[in-house]
Amino acid sequence: MIIKKFLGKTEEEAVAAAKKELGEGVVVMNVKEVKPRGLFTAFKPRQVEVTVAREDDRESLRQVKRETQPAPAQIPVSSMRQEPQPEKAPTVKDLQSASGESLRSQNIERKLDSLQSLLETQLKKDEELAEAGSGAKGEPERAEKAAETPEQPENPETDKFLRLLYNTMLENEVDEKYANQIMEDADKNKKPNIPFDYILANIYQKMVLKFGKSEGITPASKGPKMVFFLGPTGVGKTTTIAKVASSFTVEEKKRVALLTTDTYRIAAAEQLRTYANILEVPFRVIYTEEELQEALQNFKEYDYIFVDTAGHSHQNEEQLGKMKGFLDAVKDQAECQVFLVLSVTTKYRDLLRIAESYKEVADYELIFTKLDETATWGSIMNLKLQTDTTIAYVTSGQNVPSDIERFNPQKTVKQLLGGKK
Ligand SMILES: Nc1nc2c(ncn2[C@@H]2O[C@H](COP(=O)(O)OP(=O)(O)OP(=O)(O)O)[C@@H](O)[C@H]2O)c(=O)[nH]1
Ligand SMILES: [Mg+2]
Incomplete structure (x- = not known):
């Protein structure tokens, strides 16, 4: 494209x-x-x-090829990357007429923007139906109606529209496996002359649902919540803690203490100490598990204790073990939450390996950083689908505290389908 x-x-x-x-x-x-x-x-x-x-000429060529063939019942997703058949060479006129007027005038981003209200209207209608007691009957009735509908010719514009969405997903580095699954699903629900808005709404809705929900950092029911931030070197763990700590102290007026177990680099402890000084919250450097337990006692009246950790390679088993030791030392004494911080700029294969290694340490939720450094957010979706882990926050810049937000599946899916960031 x-x-x-x-x-x-x-x-x-x-x-x-x-x-x-x-x-x-x-x-x-x-x-x-x-x-x-x-x-x-x-x-x-x-x-x-x-x-x-x-679409580039190769793609258009395939499209024209397919459109001149007898209409198949459905476009199999696997055929989206099919090589062109040699027997028929399209002319420039063919190529131009292959891109129909209705598709040309589509503005995917505008559609995605108005999608929210479309979905809300649908939802409201469904709720009203359910309330009126006809909700349960709705589905079979609709299914019967669909079964009665006579076969109609395929609409090549719909296929073209689906292909555009598919290619956009691939360009955003959504794994081909997942892009295919999404398209196969859309393909199953495809009906003749169905408006693009409905196709898009359907795909969008399903993708958003795949992400699920996250509560973010939640208060403990009793005592302080201990929140650990783990992850590879330089992904933004310390900066993320500063952002979160700042929002809890300044905006929510919570009592927060900061700890670091990163004793490998002097500068690391100093970085967090500086943030603690600015926020006027207590700070401790933790060397041992006993010191961690002691800090928990010292701050038992606090709302949150944020624990920074040393970044290291996921292949460093000794350090992963040490991390697990810290967590095990307090897990029975305090309510804990663990976040694995990952940069979206890391290669997907590496992200998978990292996510896998940290599974040995604790059950965690994910924080993706550096969304501002790449336009391709496919890894977020891939990792979610591959590991089934909750995504809690995303960060998109170095500014403390502003460049962090709760993960918003709608925004991410819009971007993956070609909407604005
Ligand atoms: N562009 C961008 N930079 C970020 C973001 N988050 C953090 N950074 C930068 O990334 C660099 C590393 O951030 P740190 O917070 O020190 O990362 P860390 O994971 O604590 O690093 P180690 O303690 O060395 O493992 C700093 O220059 C941060 O300003 C982000 O969302 N976007
Ligand atoms: Mg750090």
């Missing part, structure tokens, strides 16, 4: 420029107003930037 940005005084002008360069088959992915830069900006006109996508 080719993705490119074009500027114009209006959206139409920018789209016309895109079509001139890339042909009629472009799909608008995003439209945004760009503020003028530099001196005397008040006198400069605003511009509109459109991001457009176009």
Whole structure:
């Protein structure tokens, strides 16, 4: 797929420029107003930037090929990457007519933006039906209706739309295995002439559901909650603790203490000590399990005790063992929560290995950092589906405390399907 940005005084002008360069088959992915830069900006006109996508010629070729073949019952997902058949060479005209008017005018991002209200309306309707006592009957009735519907010819535009979503997911590095599963699912529910909005809403809804919910850091029912942050070197554990500690002390007025078991680097302890000084909360460096138990006693009136740990390779079994020792030393004396901090910039295969190794240490939830450093968030979805672990927070910048938020599946799924970040 080719993705490119074009500027114009209006959206139409920018789209016309895109079509001139890339042909009629472009799909608008995003439209945004760009503020003028530099001196005397008040006198400069605003511009509109459109991001457009176009399947590359190989892809278009396959599409034309498929559309000229007798209509199959469904597009098998495995055929999305099928090599073109040699017998029929399409002309430029064929390629242009293959990208139909309705798809061309689709704006996936706008659709994704209005999706929320569409889903809410659907949900409300379902609830009303359930309340009226007809909820239970609804499904079979709908199924019967669908069964009565006579076979209609396939709509190639729908296939094209699905393919665009599929390619967007792959470009966002969603594992092919999961992208295929999602598409197979969508393919099963495909009906002739079904509007794109419904297809998109269906895929979106299913993907969001796969992520599940997280409560984030929750208060202990009794005594302080001990919260451990584990993970490889340099992923942002200490910075994340500073962000979380700041929001709990400043915004929620909770009593927070900070501990670090990172005694490998002097600078590491100093980094957290600095944050503790700024926030005016107590801080301790912990060398042994006994010291950790002692700190728990010292801060038993507190709401939260955040524990920073040394970053190390997941292959370092000795250090993983030491970490487990610390956790085991307090797990019967305090309510604990463990977070594995991972950077979304790490290669997916490595993320999997890291996630696997830390399973030996504790049951954990995930925090993904550095979302600002990459546009491809597929690993978040892959890891979730592969390990079935809750994702609690994401961070997207170095600013303390602002660059952290509770994980928002809707936002992530929108991005994976081609919406804005
Ligand atoms: N771009 C970006 N940088 C981040 C983010 N979170 C942390 N960082 C930066 O990543 C670097 C490492 O952060 P630390 O918090 O020291 O990481 P750590 O996991 O504690 O590192 P070790 O203690 O050495 O294992 C710092 O420069 C942080 O400012 C983020 O969300 N985005
Ligand atoms: Mg650190």
